[in-house]
Amino acid sequence: MSKFSELKSLVESLEADFTKFYDQGNKAAGTRVRNGMQAMKTMAQEIRSEVQEIKNKDK
Known part of the structure; x- marks a missing residue:
C-alpha cells in the first residue's frame, strides 16, 4: 500500500x-508538471506489475 501513498503524495505535490501553469502561464511549472506526470506513469506501471504478480502468485 506504500506505493499508493507515494502516488497520492506525488499528485498532491504537483497541484501547485x-x-x-494553467492559471498563471508559468512555463517552468509546466516542465515540472510534465516531469511529475512521467514519474506517475512509471510509478503506475510498477504498481500494475506488482498487482499482477501478486494476483498470479495466488493461482
Missing part, C-alpha cells in the same frame, strides 16, 4: 505547479 498545475495551478501555476
Whole structure:
C-alpha cells in the first residue's frame, strides 16, 4: 500500500505547479508538471506489475 501513498503524495505535490501553469502561464511549472506526470506513469506501471504478480502468485 506504500506505493499508493507515494502516488497520492506525488499528485498532491504537483497541484501547485498545475495551478501555476494553467492559471498563471508559468512555463517552468509546466516542465515540472510534465516531469511529475512521467514519474506517475512509471510509478503506475510498477504498481500494475506488482498487482499482477501478486494476483498470479495466488493461482
